[in-house]
Amino acid sequence: MVELRPLSAADVPEVRQWWREHWGGDTMIAHGEVFHPEALEGFAAEEGGRWVGLITCRLGQGECEITSLDSLQERQGTGTRLMQAVIQKAREAGCRRVRLTTTNDNLNALGFYQKRGFALLALRQGAVDETRKVKPAIPLIGQNGIPLRDELELELLL
Numbered sequence: 001m002v003e004l005r006p007l008s009a010a011d012v013p014e015v016r017q018w019w020r021e022h023w024g025g026d027t028m029i030a031h032g033e034v035f036h037p038e039a040l041e042g043f044a045a046e047e048g049g050r051w052v053g054l055i056t057c058r059l060g061q062g063e064c065e066i067t068s069l070d071s072l073q074e075r076q077g078t079g080t081r082l083m084q085a086v087i088q089k090a091r092e093a094g095c096r097r098v099r100l101t102t103t104n105d106n107l108n109a110l111g112f113y114q115k116r117g118f119a120l121l122a123l124r125q126g127a128v129d130e131t132r133k134v135k136p137a138i139p140l141i142g143q144n145g146i147p148l149r150d151e152l153e154l155e156l157l158l
């Protein structure tokens with residue numbers, strides 16, 4: 001049974017460790033901005049005391065930016081539940097939109113977000129190549145054997 005719970009300040013070390021394991025470093029970088037776990041909110045999906053999913057986000061200035069989303073047990077509804085939890089949080093905070101950044105190789109995520117109401121907003125050509133200069137763990141070849149180069153921004157209007 002997978003249960004969601006909001007993150008607290010005590011979770012920061014585990015978020016950092018999760019990002020190291022899944023995203024190659026203890027910060028996330030999108031549109032040239034560096035995100036640190038201690039400045040973020042979000043939800044963990046837990047099963048038997050173990051994290052099987054994580055979503056992090058930043059709320060402010062009337063919008064919510066999702067800074068990471070992972071599900072380790074795919075196609076069981078966990079990613080959708082994590083997304084819904086953040087959307088509800090954003091609505092309660094009075095946000096006008098939820099935005100996020102993904103990458104050109106991530107065909108699965110592009111489908112996942114668009115099926116859940118997100119629309120493409122921007123293409124930042126070569127943005128991942130720039131980020132790789134400060135985060136060299138980012139591979140040259142990403143998912144699906146696709147060269148990992150660009151950022152794609154999506155938004156969901158609330």
Ligand SMILES: CC(C)(COP(=O)(O)OP(=O)(O)OC[C@H]1O[C@@H](n2cnc3c(N)ncnc32)[C@H](O)[C@@H]1OP(=O)(O)O)[C@@H](O)C(=O)NCCC(=O)NCCS
Nearest residue numbers: 069070071073074075076077078079080101102109112115
């Ligand atoms: C993108 C991601 C978060 C989705 O998480 P997930 O847990 O697989 O998401 P869900 O299970 O809610 O939905 C995935 C699909 O499984 C389907 N599904 C859900 N429960 C299911 C079930 N019991 N049986 C069959 N299919 C099911 C959903 O309908 C969905 O398909 P759809 O998009 O065609 O509607 C996950 O694939 C992931 O972590 N990817 C790697 C990290 C990543 O790329 N993150 C995004 C970075 S921007």
